[in-house]
Amino acid sequence: MTERGNPINSPPPSPRPRVVIVGAGFGGLNAAVQLRRAPVEVVVIDRRNYHLFQPLLYQVATGLLSPAQIATPIRHILSRQKNASVLMERVIGIDRVRREVVTDMSRVPFDYLIIATGARHHYFGHESWETIAPGLKKIDEATEIRARILTAFELAEAGDDDEQRRRLLTFAVIGAGPTGVEMAGAIAELARHAMTGDFRRIDPARARILLIEAGDRVLTSFPPELSEKAMRQLEGLGVEVMLRNAVTACDEDGLTLSGGERIACSSIVWAAGVMASPAAKWLGETTDRAGRVPIGPDLSLMDDPAIFVIGDTAAVTDAKGQVVPGVAPAAKQMGRYVAKVIRNRLAGRSTPAFVYRDWGNLATIGRKAAVADFGYIRLSGLLAWLAWSFAHIWFLIGFRNRLLVLVDWAWAYFTYDRGARLITGR
């Protein structure tokens, strides 16, 4: 296997310590890249072959972008990083005694381990709702939601029954955090602008888009004044925001609100809660209510300094007492930080405790509609939207994706056209 000239070679065993990173999201990938010059061997394990730019997944779900525009093969990103290799395998456990990650295909020994496996939806005990009200974490979920929304318009055009049509053209988004707000706004724009003229028997602009929130305002992570502005922008787009309404039942025909109101609807999107990945179970650690693993000031386990947990899987209060939010910038900062901790340890240096740098909070609602909270300055409307667009294009990994997304966004901006309106996969 190792002689020269053999068509398929394995590399010689490495004497360098091996850092295994589970999960190639924002946290894992940033850790891997920041270890590029460290005297370590990096192994990135992910069950997908791509890194996904999750914040734009709602644009795939509403036909504005194609999956390939927000996803890049992990191998390709790490192609030139000679100390890194990538395994597309599904992790099923961690053997802390033998220091191995156990996958569906192999056992991967580690000296340092970085768990960056993110979060999934949380249905608060109603797990059976998942098929009826899918969330928005994976490409396949986005294309499924896209197919459901587009199929609802098709069935409404084909059918004759008025009541059925009203049900088909009612779309509900549950949860008014950033994802729910973005999703509701994007469905409204799809119905009111992109589809203009496409139908003969229905008027897609008459579709009802409901944003249902149990709390008393949208975007609770923002200051109340921006929640108010976001709500007005949503209503301007034609979204009906229903505050102080919990969902008590969800089925094929619609949903029931805590007040007892029954709403017939065809497509439901879940954006109401997340639960950390099952990493705690692999590690045998206790978790907080959201399934997250409590970690120390350097983001390693209290009882095992060689195992780090970062991103949405970690419950972190930083050295300044800030609770670190489950957002992409926080995951990136944690990824870079643990890479530094490992580099310092190998060099015999210590590292100051992790401090989260809050660059601000952005949420988009639609064309020229967004809110931005930079602490000292708060924006809404066009300026916030420009800030959001700039930040998202900037951070999309890979120049090519930036260019293609820019072309698509510019096209959609001027024409309201949505090119990826395909019903596939059924």
Added chain:
Amino acid sequence: MTERGNPINSPPPSPRPRVVIVGAGFGGLNAAVQLRRAPVEVVVIDRRNYHLFQPLLYQVATGLLSPAQIATPIRHILSRQKNASVLMERVIGIDRVRREVVTDMSRVPFDYLIIATGARHHYFGHESWETIAPGLKKIDEATEIRARILTAFELAEAGDDDEQRRRLLTFAVIGAGPTGVEMAGAIAELARHAMTGDFRRIDPARARILLIEAGDRVLTSFPPELSEKAMRQLEGLGVEVMLRNAVTACDEDGLTLSGGERIACSSIVWAAGVMASPAAKWLGETTDRAGRVPIGPDLSLMDDPAIFVIGDTAAVTDAKGQVVPGVAPAAKQMGRYVAKVIRNRLAGRSTPAFVYRDWGNLATIGRKAAVADFGYIRLSGLLAWLAWSFAHIWFLIGFRNRLLVLVDWAWAYFTYDRGARLITGR
């Protein structure tokens, strides 16, 4: 339902004759568009919501293009054509007595009927091979083939067994017509160029790509000298062309050739034969060996002048005695022709019999590699490839798609990068 102000209106019943078009491929769509000023109501029925530019599907299957770049919503194409409406329904039969198209959801009355339902793969009695060796007619088939090819490289990188690796890195394309040649060339470019540097344990450039053909040359629809040139260009890309070899068995582990040779391989693509759609069965008509319906000089049924069959579903010998080939330009010409026949009939005019205009024959093999037969002039290599690229961009429906495909192709040309290398849908 019909009063003004009702949110969901049906149009008033039309006194105009209704032309129902089944299938929104090249033939059906061209017929619909050419009827835009005719005094008819046009109804296009397709089970998909998009028109697919099938000639570029192999680029989706090899990660160069995204599905949305070669597909456009049918509604969007016909959005401004006020006499046209679109139904996304699956046709299951035709009631010739009551003059209705029967779908899974409704019955659609017609005065004129245009059947343009294309062709599917034909396994010559080995229909069980379909799951092992999928063909390349639908988006879902292309993304499935893409996932299989990319997964094979991933498994080869993860595994340790040399024999298994060799099997995983052997790709077979069965049938050396234009689709098979394009597909084999594209897999070779993916393995030899796009993936350079992405793997650590395997060298993707060592992958074997086999193009298996029962006949004695590739591209039998071209003159022998161009077949010869295409074969040399394929070999230059590293494709092993195996002529005079029929496949006698196909399973999960590989395939067996007529000479008895057994080839272990992981991914098999079927490009060896097509069979017309089941339209003949709906119509109760007899067919030729390829399942095609024999039609008269004006492309209508011999016993029913109001029912037309066009494209790959029709067996046509034109007024000049040419057998019309199953290619996109022929389908388009037939679509435009039957629209003219209907317009003329409504105006009380007759129409000369259909004549196929052969603009030439193009097949691409890879970067700067193609063959072109324009009858009086035959090209191969760079010039043929430029002609092919120009023709395909030109005919891609929609300016936006042209622009995005151009950006993607230009990017891929200069960098060998393939942006859509995603394994999704599993």
